[in-house]
Amino acid sequence: xxxxxxPNDEQLAASLKRPSINTEQLENVINDIFTNVSEQGDxxxxxxxxxxxxxxxASLEVSGExxxxxxxxxxxxxxxxxxxxxxxxKTFHDAQVMNDLSVITTEGVECFQRTSAIESxxxxxxxxxxxxxSTVLMLGIPASIAGCENVILCSPPQSNGExxxxxxYTANLCGISQIYRVGGSQAIAAMTIGTESIPKVNxxxxxxxxxxxAAKQKAQKYGLAIDLPAGPSExxxxxxxxxxxxxxxxxxxxxxxxxxxxxVVLVASNExxxxxxxxxxxxxxxxxxxxxVIKQCxxxxxxxxxxxxxxxxxxxxxxAPEHFIIASNHSDQYIPLIKNAGSVFLGNYSPESAGDxxxxxxxxxxxxxxxxSYSGTNLDAFVKKITFxxxxxxxxxxxxDTIMTMAREEQLEAHARAVExxxxxx
Amino acid sequence: xxxxxxPNDEQLAASLKRPSINTEQLENVINDIFTNVSEQGDxxxxxxxxxxxxxxxASLEVSGExxxxxxxxxxxxxxxxxxxxxxxxKTFHDAQVMNDLSVITTEGVECFQRTSAIESxxxxxxxxxxxxxSTVLMLGIPASIAGCENVILCSPPQSNGExxxxxxYTANLCGISQIYRVGGSQAIAAMTIGTESIPKVNxxxxxxxxxxxAAKQKAQKYGLAIDLPAGPSExxxxxxxxxxxxxxxxxxxxxxxxxxxxxVVLVASNExxxxxxxxxxxxxxxxxxxxxVIKQCxxxxxxxxxxxxxxxxxxxxxxAPEHFIIASNHSDQYIPLIKNAGSVFLGNYSPESAGDxxxxxxxxxxxxxxxxSYSGTNLDAFVKKITFxxxxxxxxxxxxDTIMTMAREEQLEAHARAVExxxxxx
Numbered sequence: 001x002x003x004x005x006x007p008n009d010e011q012l013a014a015s016l017k018r019p020s021i022n023t024e025q026l027e028n029v030i031n032d033i034f035t036n037v038s039e040q041g042d043x044x045x046x047x048x049x050x051x052x053x054x055x056x057x058a059s060l061e062v063s064g065e066x067x068x069x070x071x072x073x074x075x076x077x078x079x080x081x082x083x084x085x086x087x088x089x090k091t092f093h094d095a096q097v098m099n100d101l102s103v104i105t106t107e108g109v110e111c112f113q114r115t116s117a118i119e120s121x122x123x124x125x126x127x128x129x130x131x132x133x134s135t136v137l138m139l140g141i142p143a144s145i146a147g148c149e150n151v152i153l154c155s156p157p158q159s160n161g162e163x164x165x166x167x168x169y170t171a172n173l174c175g176i177s178q179i180y181r182v183g184g185s186q187a188i189a190a191m192t193i194g195t196e197s198i199p200k201v202n203x204x205x206x207x208x209x210x211x212x213x214a215a216k217q218k219a220q221k222y223g224l225a226i227d228l229p230a231g232p233s234e235x236x237x238x239x240x241x242x243x244x245x246x247x248x249x250x251x252x253x254x255x256x257x258x259x260x261x262x263x264v265v266l267v268a269s270n271e272x273x274x275x276x277x278x279x280x281x282x283x284x285x286x287x288x289x290x291x292x293v294i295k296q297c298x299x300x301x302x303x304x305x306x307x308x309x310x311x312x313x314x315x316x317x318x319x320a321p322e323h324f325i326i327a328s329n330h331s332d333q334y335i336p337l338i339k340n341a342g343s344v345f346l347g348n349y350s351p352e353s354a355g356d357x358x359x360x361x362x363x364x365x366x367x368x369x370x371x372x373s374y375s376g377t378n379l380d381a382f383v384k385k386i387t388f389x390x391x392x393x394x395x396x397x398x399x400x401d402t403i404m405t406m407a408r409e410e411q412l413e414a415h416a417r418a419v420e421x422x423x424x425x426x
Numbered sequence: 427x428x429x430x431x432x433p434n435d436e437q438l439a440a441s442l443k444r445p446s447i448n449t450e451q452l453e454n455v456i457n458d459i460f461t462n463v464s465e466q467g468d469x470x471x472x473x474x475x476x477x478x479x480x481x482x483x484a485s486l487e488v489s490g491e492x493x494x495x496x497x498x499x500x501x502x503x504x505x506x507x508x509x510x511x512x513x514x515x516k517t518f519h520d521a522q523v524m525n526d527l528s529v530i531t532t533e534g535v536e537c538f539q540r541t542s543a544i545e546s547x548x549x550x551x552x553x554x555x556x557x558x559x560s561t562v563l564m565l566g567i568p569a570s571i572a573g574c575e576n577v578i579l580c581s582p583p584q585s586n587g588e589x590x591x592x593x594x595y596t597a598n599l600c601g602i603s604q605i606y607r608v609g610g611s612q613a614i615a616a617m618t619i620g621t622e623s624i625p626k627v628n629x630x631x632x633x634x635x636x637x638x639x640a641a642k643q644k645a646q647k648y649g650l651a652i653d654l655p656a657g658p659s660e661x662x663x664x665x666x667x668x669x670x671x672x673x674x675x676x677x678x679x680x681x682x683x684x685x686x687x688x689x690v691v692l693v694a695s696n697e698x699x700x701x702x703x704x705x706x707x708x709x710x711x712x713x714x715x716x717x718x719v720i721k722q723c724x725x726x727x728x729x730x731x732x733x734x735x736x737x738x739x740x741x742x743x744x745x746a747p748e749h750f751i752i753a754s755n756h757s758d759q760y761i762p763l764i765k766n767a768g769s770v771f772l773g774n775y776s777p778e779s780a781g782d783x784x785x786x787x788x789x790x791x792x793x794x795x796x797x798x799s800y801s802g803t804n805l806d807a808f809v810k811k812i813t814f815x816x817x818x819x820x821x822x823x824x825x826x827d828t829i830m831t832m833a834r835e836e837q838l839e840a841h842a843r844a845v846e847x848x849x850x851x852x
Contacts, residue, residue, distance in 0.1 A: 105786035
């Protein structure tokens with residue numbers, strides 16, 4: 001991890017760069033998968049699962065029996081942890097429920113807004129050796145609060161042919177009963193097009209590898225919405241003189257273990273905290289199981305020493321980190337300086353892993369600078385807001401001239417006539 | 427306008443179809459424009475404006491003097507109408523302001539959400555003979571309420587080299603001072619890449635022709651967000667036995683005058699209202715200035731007679747209309763049946779043109795069935811929601827085991843260690 005003291009503009013610009021995601025070379029593969037799923041339905045899913053996961057599927061859908069019994073395969077401590085996390089995430093997302101709003105804008109003109117759940121949502125949960133059951137909570141809980149009618153979950157089978165029981169158990173906790181043993185871009189294609197077993201959805205959620213990302217991009221061409229543009233996960237830690245370097249090092253490492261393209265940035269207010277943190281990074285790495293991944297990741301990582309607080313936050317807002325830790329005893333004083341970030345971790349006792357799992361906030365967040373224009377996944381992502389207006393006779397009388405004047409200036413005579421015919425009838 | 431009584435499944439499915447927007451054949455043109463704007467900046471904008479708008483631009487930015495004086499070229503009645511509309515739209519969008527929320531999810535664990543304006547937004551306003559100053563209100567007002575720091579407006583110059591004064595006047599009313607004389611995909615390229623005069627933005631808003639649509643798609647590859655996927659404008663009217671056929675006809679025509687690809691659908695609860703409406707459509711068309719466009723548009727339009735209310739609303743929710751008029755004396759009773767729509771017009775005195783201009787709701791709405799998963803433009807579209815969490819020592823003590831258990835199950839040991847190192851330090 002390279003330390004740069006008082007970086008110049010060029011060094012700051014270089015630190016803003018993210019790896020570009022190029023899925024164009026995957027286009028032919030993805031096109032084939034969509035075509036085959038479209039033409040052969042379930043059979044295509046079975047074939048791809050044999051090819052990619054080396055599993056022979058007898059049925060795609062997980063049975064009610066399997067769902068009910070999934071918890072038996074988990075330790076009590078894991079189930080208890082999942083339940084605590086569930087409760088915190090539910091509490092925070094429940095607080096995001098919006099009241100319908102209604103205003104009288106002009107006498108006789110009532111405008112209101114009502115929230116309506118997206119009817120069918122598809123949740124993609126990556127599998128493999130480390131099942132992301134935490135992501136089931138992050139997507140399943142807001143889908144349930146929103147009241148989505150159909151919540152479809154796809155996750156790849158393990159070598160034993162079954163989805164990891166922690167994923168199934170967590171899905172069941174979130175009230176999800178439509179669970180399918182299918183992963184990768186074939187899962188995305190199935191939820192986009194629909195097969196005999198797997199329903200077509202309106203919006204797709206969830207992380208995935210480059211094939212899943214490319215398939216989600218393709219799904220948009222079929223009229224589906226997606227949660228967020230994808231990119232490698234990131235953390236930026238701002239550490240001032242009251243930070244604990246050993247904690248900061250642990251936080252940087254928790255991001256670095258995700259993969260060699262993970263983005264790890266330290267912005268320190270002085271040289272001492274930067275140097276000590278980097279030393280702790282080296283020491284702590286030695287005993288971590290993923291140390292080879294971490295070492296590669298850290299080769300591309302940087303620690304910037306920026307003494308001026310405003311300059312530091314200019315850089316941070318420009319970077320727009322997915323995860324932003326403020327390692328300081330007086331973290332609250334920095335809040336007004338934050339313009340762009342996915343989720344913020346305040347103080348010396350708020351590690352990123354708290355938000356990854358259990359504090360209550362969502363861990364599906366904008367990467368690659370998208371925090372400049374996108375929110376992380378929240379309740380909003382599972383609903384649409386429909387607007388309504390109701391004009392009484394008095395209302396059209398009050399507003400009729402205004403509408404006709406504007407419509408005629410825009411040379412839309414029929415727009416004006418739709419008002420005139422009503423006014424003439426009063 | 428063809429009447430289908432009791433449509434069968436096939437006829438219903440055919441009525442759901444929308445024209446597909448294929449911008450792929452424009453890709454080379456758009457790529458060239460982006461390349462030239464990237465390499466030559468303002469000079470490329472000047473060249474394209476000469477080529478496409480036949481205008482020699484001395485400067486791209488509209489001067490403060492021009493902005494101040496724009497109102498002098500407008501009638502008092504137009505200015506007054508714009509001001510009334512402004513006030514209604516502001517009232518409704520002000521009501522969308524969200525309070526920051528904060529909850530304690532576990533003792534010592536505070537989670538909160540703060541709304542933060544998108545820093546730089548670009549508003550594209552089409553020009554030509556009929557300037558869409560109403561769209562300036564719809565985008566400029568929420569941008570101002572959100573507190574976006576930089577609001578950039580681009581609109582093509584008329585043949586006299588200047589943007590239409592109604593557009594400039596309305597922009598000024600919305601507090602927009604950065605206005606540029608540039609239209610088409612070159613405007614989108616400029617706001618995506620940035621030139622010497624025109625700043626780069628984080629998110630693009632506004633309607634446009636197929637070149638603008640293709641350019642907005644390209645902008646997403648540069649990391650910008652966009653408001654909504656584009657498609658031709660639509661209205662669906664549900665008319666029951668208490669509808670006024672002459673009003674319904676006028677509403678259908680106000681949509682039909684937009685263009686030959688406008689989507690116009692009538693769903694009637696009985697044959698009488700359908701037949702009478704279609705007769706009124708024919709009569710009213712005769713005296714409209716855009717009758718040739720309207721006639722072409724109506725050739726592809728359909729009136730469906732569906733007696734069963736629930737069947738009718740199943741179809742309507744499947745169609746997910748951009749504009750949805752409920753022409754009925756008891757329109758409120760249908761509200762609970764609505765799942766998917768952009769904006770809804772209730773009762774016999776709420777024409778679509780009320781919402782297009784002045785009721786207070788936004789007229790930038792999801793077309794082509796996107797109302798199944800997208801909201802129309804509202805205050806949310808101009809902000810991001812950033813989440814925060816702050817754990818005290820007590821908080822990490824309470825939640826530490828939960829986090830570590832989950833992290834280790836997901837085989838992310840460094841995530842667990844970031845907690846452990848803090849617990850060991852307490």
